[in-house]
Amino acid sequence: MLEQKLEALKGIFAEMDRAIIAYSGGIDSTLVAKVAYDVLGDRALAVTAESPSLLPEDLEDAKIQALEIGILHQIIETHEMENPNYTSNPVNRCYFCKSELHDTLKPLALSLGYPYVVDGVNADDLRDYRPGIQAAKERGARSPLAEVGISKMEVREISKFLGLPWWDKPAQPCLSSRFPYGEEITIAKLQRVGRAELYLRKLGWQNLRVRSAGDTAKIELPPEQIKGFVLNTDLPQLVAAFQELGFIYVTLDLEGYRSGKLNQVLDLEIRDRHTPSQVTIG
Numbered sequence: 001m002l003e004q005k006l007e008a009l010k011g012i013f014a015e016m017d018r019a020i021i022a023y024s025g026g027i028d029s030t031l032v033a034k035v036a037y038d039v040l041g042d043r044a045l046a047v048t049a050e051s052p053s054l055l056p057e058d059l060e061d062a063k064i065q066a067l068e069i070g071i072l073h074q075i076i077e078t079h080e081m082e083n084p085n086y087t088s089n090p091v092n093r094c095y096f097c098k099s100e101l102h103d104t105l106k107p108l109a110l111s112l113g114y115p116y117v118v119d120g121v122n123a124d125d126l127r128d129y130r131p132g133i134q135a136a137k138e139r140g141a142r143s144p145l146a147e148v149g150i151s152k153m154e155v156r157e158i159s160k161f162l163g164l165p166w167w168d169k170p171a172q173p174c175l176s177s178r179f180p181y182g183e184e185i186t187i188a189k190l191q192r193v194g195r196a197e198l199y200l201r202k203l204g205w206q207n208l209r210v211r212s213a214g215d216t217a218k219i220e221l222p223p224e225q226i227k228g229f230v231l232n233t234d235l236p237q238l239v240a241a242f243q244e245l246g247f248i249y250v251t252l253d254l255e256g257y258r259s260g261k262l263n264q265v266l267d268l269e270i271r272d273r274h275t276p277s278q279v280t281i282g
Helices: 002-014 027-043 056-069 093-112 123-127 131-138 144-148 152-161 187-202 223-232 235-245 261-265 268-273
Strands: 019-022 044-050 072-077 116-118 209-213 216-220 249-252
Touching: 002 027, 002 144, 002 152, 019 027, 019 093, 027 044, 027 056, 027 144, 027 152, 044 056, 044 093, 056 072, 072 093, 093 116, 093 131, 123 144, 187 209, 187 216, 187 235, 223 249, 235 249
Parallel strands: 019 044, 019 116, 044 072, 216 249
Antiparallel strands: 209 216
16 A cells, blocks of 8 residues: 555655755655656756744754755745734734745746646645645645545655665654744744754753743653653753743643644634635735
């Protein structure tokens, strides 16, 4: 089944001739970049958006992975932080982020002669509240993984099958997802939460989130790792490090990390009220 889906994925790119990949360096878009390169060679271009919501270390990872794949790689700047519709952090914040990204990618693709822009949206993403998906579709982007029906787990399995060393890389969505809806996003806040997560990564904890709410940092880890974290971490030193970054309070989420947790505060009425089709971009 996986090999059939991989062949179907290759078939999509074989029909494209030339394509730009919206490449964040995450496991999904990296698989798309790998398959695109295997099929199209130098007719595939991976493009990474550099912005305050991406840690410099993650940008370096994206560069290293693109180099190992062999795909052409270009860095562009996006300016979603200049849009108050984004920085005010409404429930459809991702719509404005992806609008900025694809409003930058589309003219780039046209100017360079690439008829297609594709992203790393997978089949599981379609089952969550992801307003950015609609923004990409409105601008003509395609999502080959979702088209083939490849789930997040299958992304990892196919990546492992292809020998990609980062097949088990933790998911790393943009840093803006660390803030509760309605709290203003600033560059300083993004840098603070990014440095806090990097601090924990260097301690050996990889699959994690640091949620930021005002002056409080809430650490999320997989439930099975919580006990070991408490027993094996120098907690006073960790608190001191977080306070040096600007947090006042440091807490641990006892439920543990769960993808999409930010969206649990949304009910259907709120989601319907803020669907991207009802938003006027100013």
